Amino acid sequence: MADEAVVTSIIASPIRLPLWIAVDPTCLVAADCATQSCQDINGANDLAKDLGRFVNARARVDGARSFGFRVAESTALPDRPGKGKNPASLDLSDTSTKEDPVMSMSNASIPVFEIGLNALSAVLDKAETYAAARSIDPATLLSARLFPDMFALTQQVQSACDQAKNGGARLAGIDPPRYEDNEKTIAELKARIAKTVTFVKTLDAKKIDESADREIAFPLGPNMGHMRGADYLNHFAVPNFYFHVTTAYDILRHCGVEIGKRDFLGTIPMRVT
Structure with missing residues (x-):
C-alpha cells in the first residue's frame, strides 16, 4: 500500500504529469496524474529527484551485498521519503574472498571464455549420453548443422575454442596457439x-587490462x-565466441539432446537463496 506521506503529496490542480513514486525500495507505485494531478510541478520534480536518489542508493547497497561487501549501519544514504533517515550505508571493505567485481578487461574476458567453454564441454557430455542411450552414431551429431551453408557441430566447437584462445591472446599481446x-x-x-x-587461464x-x-x-x-582493445573484446571477440557456442547448443537441441538454458549458462558465479 502506498505510503501516506507520499499519497498526500498528490492533490488536485490543473497541472498534469506522469510521476513514478517510490514507496519502498521493493515497491514502485505508478501514480498517473492524468487523474491525480500535482499542485506544484517544481515540488513534483524535487520529489522525483529525491526518490530517484533513494532508489539508486538502495540499488548500490543491494549490488554491494551481492558481491560480498559489508553494509554498515550509518546515515550515508539519502533520506527515505516520508520515513526520515535511512540507516543503511556502504562500507566497501570486502569481507569475502571473491575477486574484484569491477568489470575490467580481464574480468570481462577470461571468466567468460572459461565458463562458456566448460558449459559447452558439459553439453557435449549430454550429447554423448543421448547418442549412447538411443544407439545413435555420435558422428551423426558431429556432422549435424542448422542449415547446409553453416558449419557442422564439429566446426562450431572448434571455432568457439578459436575465438576464446585467439581473442584472449591478442588482448594479452601474445601469439595464440595453433x-x-x-x-x-x-x-x-x-x-x-x-x-x-x-x-586461457594462463593469460x-x-x-589484458x-x-x-x-x-x-x-x-x-x-x-x-583494426580495433581498440575494448571494442575488439565487446564487439568482436565475445560476440563471435557466443555465436559459435550458441549454434553448437542449438544444433544439439535440434537433434533432440535434452539440454536447457541452465546447461548453456554453465557454472556461473551466482548465489541462490
Whole structure:
C-alpha cells in the first residue's frame, strides 16, 4: 500500500504529469496524474529527484551485498521519503574472498571464455549420453548443422575454442596457439576445449587490462581488422565466441539432446537463496 506521506503529496490542480513514486525500495507505485494531478510541478520534480536518489542508493547497497561487501549501519544514504533517515550505508571493505567485481578487461574476458567453454564441454557430455542411450552414431551429431551453408557441430566447437584462445591472446599481446582442426570424436572435441581453457587461464590479466586502448590487429578474411582493445573484446571477440557456442547448443537441441538454458549458462558465479 502506498505510503501516506507520499499519497498526500498528490492533490488536485490543473497541472498534469506522469510521476513514478517510490514507496519502498521493493515497491514502485505508478501514480498517473492524468487523474491525480500535482499542485506544484517544481515540488513534483524535487520529489522525483529525491526518490530517484533513494532508489539508486538502495540499488548500490543491494549490488554491494551481492558481491560480498559489508553494509554498515550509518546515515550515508539519502533520506527515505516520508520515513526520515535511512540507516543503511556502504562500507566497501570486502569481507569475502571473491575477486574484484569491477568489470575490467580481464574480468570481462577470461571468466567468460572459461565458463562458456566448460558449459559447452558439459553439453557435449549430454550429447554423448543421448547418442549412447538411443544407439545413435555420435558422428551423426558431429556432422549435424542448422542449415547446409553453416558449419557442422564439429566446426562450431572448434571455432568457439578459436575465438576464446585467439581473442584472449591478442588482448594479452601474445601469439595464440595453433590447433590442427583434426578432431573426429566428441572426446577429441572435449580435449580441445580443455586445452583451450587451460591456455586461457594462463593469460596475463594485467596485460589484458592494459589493452583497452591498444590497437588490436587481426585477420579478417583476406584483409586485416583494426580495433581498440575494448571494442575488439565487446564487439568482436565475445560476440563471435557466443555465436559459435550458441549454434553448437542449438544444433544439439535440434537433434533432440535434452539440454536447457541452465546447461548453456554453465557454472556461473551466482548465489541462490
